[in-house]
Amino acid sequence: MDFDIPRIPLGDWIESGLDFLTTEFSGVTRAISRGTQTGINLLNDGLMWVPEWALIALVTLLCWRVGGRRLAIGALLGLALIWNLGLWNPMIQTLTLVVIATLIAIVIALPLGILAAISDRFYRVIMPILDFMQTMPAFVYLIPAIPFFGIGSVSGIFATVIFSMPPAIRFTTLGIRQVPKDLIEAADAYGSTRSQKLIKVQLPLSLPTLMGGINQTIMLALSMVVIAAMIGANGLGSEVWRAIQRLRPGEGFEAGIAVVIMAMLLDRLTQSLSGGKKKQ
């Protein structure tokens, strides 16, 4: 080729942008970091304080109540296996990260989802951003997380929130937009204000869809939390990571199976929770 088109320094721009953010907002990021770390420690310590058998019994009971006998037996056997393999503590650490990341994701996603449902303009702006967030390879989020929050679990949570939030936003928007038009008309015809319509009609009716979104968010959070071990997040992910570095396939699979058990339990549990709401 004769043309010598200069390479666009896209990477440089992004880096200087990130540098700018890290230096200018270091106070903010440090505060977030400290707050999140405190949350992680509290929840982790709390879960660790409960004896293993008691937590297993509690989860089994919960599964039995909301999901039936089969789910309860599955929970009992699965959790007992994790305990037996000596993966209890990493499992609790992973659970902590998933719970905190999901909570943060929902708190951010719910208002954004509602806004996107109400405003067409906001919808058009946010949808491509969500596409971007979801299709960008998950690993990439790990890199800027480090300058923001340093190596460790907080960075892991930051990356996890970004990766797992889109479905919660999408499903909230979808749920609200799916509410039948005649019900909206009925709410309007009787003189509902916008917030009355939202609270009394749109949100309750979009609950099943919304729970589906939360289920997706939890699943994505779990997968990301494992990957986040690469930047120092604790838990089952770091067990897998260590097994890779030492070339120990047996240990890797043990930790992997523990992740699978967690995923199945969380999935079935949230699904039966949302299903129960629908029947009411």
Next chain:
Amino acid sequence: MTDTQQTKIQVRNLSKVFGDDPKKALKLRDEGLNRAQILEKTGQTLGLSNINFDVREGELLVIMGLSGSGKSTLIRCLNRLIEPTEGDIIIGGENIPQLNDKALLHCRRRHFSMVFQNFALFPHRTVQMNAEYGLEIRGIAKGERAEKAKNSLKQVGLEGWEHAYPSQLSGGMQQRVGLARALANDSSVLLMDEAFSALDPLIRRDMQQELIELQHRMKKTTIFITHDLDEALNIGDRIILLRDGEIVQIGTPEEVLTRPADDYVARFTEGVDRSRVVTARRVMRPVRATARHDDGPRTVLRKMSENSLDSIYVVDRERKLLGIVEADSVDEAAKAGKDSIQEIVSTDFPHIGPDESLATLYPMFQGKSFPVAVIDDEQRLLGVVVKGAVLEQLAQTGEH
């Protein structure tokens, strides 16, 4: 319906254009172009054009038209679920199209309750909670709204179903909930958008009957949309016929049927069972002569022969109908030298109210030679119906 009734809503020059340049469409309309031409030229639909009518206090007004005639648009313009393009809608001194958001909200809460074709019940709320909805958003206290909702559920016959969910009810019952939700709100106008169209025919008849009774009892101003002429004729005090977004005729069911404004209305009414709509008042004839209760037999005989009658109605001083006498028995009384006909007045004769339909009237002629007397609520004789007149009316089906 009489003209002395107060006007509840005035609709003046109401038009609605669906499109992005409504002014242009209205200008073309004013230049005389029709709906199809405007659509072709501008890509915009003239949903309603120059609608003028009054809704009277306490009446059941039916707006009827085929799909695409603009009836759904019209009812939604009234409470601005659809924004009218131009025109006035005046209720209680307020012009609805000009209200700001807050005033509109108050107007909807105070004046309008709506019942929808597909019920539009909130599936996550119980029957009771559905009926309470309008009151709840107005901030009415819990105890009061529970009681009002209970009352209205009782009125539509849903007592004992308060804690059921809509999905547990049949279609007819669901629409009763829809009606209860509207009644509980105690608004001044009831808007019913094809309210019975989704119900099967038998239930539909029942619901129409109940609506008529309810409406007569409560005197609630009601605007009822339908595409079904039979329904319109059955329940309407007055009917507005819409075609292509314009009013073709306004009138009572009988006027629409017997004096259709144009061919369009006439074609509509062709298939209608006239016997259900035409009333006794329309086919009755004036009574040529009546006897007074204190007349002597000879006077009565003379009246009968002068008018060539075989029998004659007997009335009192206030024209209240007492009975009927036949020529034979009057003749006997005269021969017996009696000076009054009071003893021979027979009270066994067919009679009917002026607003009864021919369907009720016709069977009364089976095997009887008497005409049927038409009497009002105070027993006054208004006229008589003879078999021939009924047959003549029935034979007109399909003509105009």
